[in-house]
Amino acid sequence: MALPQSLRVSVTPPELELVASQQLVEIVPLISMEKTAFISGAYGPLRPPNKAKVPLWMAVNLKLKKKCHIIAPPWLNADYLQDRLTEETSQPAFSKLPFRFTEIAKVILDVASDDLESPDKIRSLLKDLREARQAKSREGLKTLDHSELSLPNLCSMEINEIRPYFVQSMSIFTQLVRNPAPDPLREA
């Protein structure tokens, strides 16, 4: 088939990662490179030790070949995430995080944890954040109806996670409120 069964309901986390990898990050290159035109735009020039902005996929590629250091985005450090976690556990609303923070954090932690300060602390904070936010989205299921549900500050990966269940539930609500179809058995 044109689209495998597993891809029909929703997009997959690796696909979201692919989309997120287009976002720009700062790197400290260890090699120099002229400015180069890519399909998504022109990046460079790389002149060590000057910082440069490149898409995440390129940063990962260079990092894996030990040709750069990735500079963590301003939100990917223990202090910032600790603040968000405190906010998350004390406030009813979702705290404000970058839309694709899960994907970007995962990629950077996977390939460049040595460029981060206290990566283990960050990992555990991200996990706590995820759990706190998951609990809230489950709470949110209570307010689901057939018409609309606002989800401010919910992030891409979290949406993908709750998608099957929420979409299914809402469809059922829709079926329940739809004007009951005339019963053909009775009419006949």
Added chain:
Amino acid sequence: MDWDAQYELLKAGKAIPQAGPSYTTRNESNIDDDDMRPVLPGRDPGDEPERRRTNLILDEEETVATPLERLTRHWMNERHAPDILPAQEDLLMNLLDHLRRQSEAVQLLREDPSTSEEEHMRIMLVQTEIERVKFIVRSYVRTRLFKIEKYARFITTTPEVQTRLTAAELDHASRHAKITDQHFYVSVLQSLPEKQSHLDDTPLFVPPMITEPDKTRPVFVHALKQCPRIRLPDGATLEMEKGHISLMPYSVVEQLVARGEVELI
């Protein structure tokens, strides 16, 4: 699918893109396309760096989404929407052209023995990007193909949907509908009573046999700008601010998606 076939040909560098129905518009869009010529540096014409700088500034201000960003958005919309969205033929052709030009540039540099070590790094990065873009293009085309085959019968009977398809897609849909029709007729329907021997019969007690897109299916919506007021199924109205995220039936936001005021996530 013609797109797929053409894409494969393009990939192999065996064909130049054919003049489709969109040829004129494509030519027009090529004018500014020239500015973004993907030549690897070192082979730049003299005035290229200057022009690029202007492009870069534009990018930073994010006044216009790049073709790739636009295709990524259309790809995600297509994946999430229950219905078939308008075809993006020009955009796709543009990107396929761009892909071909990048591949050719890479090919040239690779064959050149004087290419330096540093250059190899660059070639590798350019190739990585080519693969990323190809993945998105393929997935986008396949998603449409899947929907076209699923709703083939519905498409052939609904002129409104036909306007959202390219000529090649429409042709595929009608051929697909025709062969499945024939197959069903030969294998089952011909032995049924006359009244029940057509796919579009509407006998009592039985749901219709032609698959239609379920527009009531809920989708996650992300507002890209301030949206006009919309009416929700429960009668309330909602005005989405920029950045608003919401779950609601597709039928409610259909127009907003078509106008690009929201994206599906």
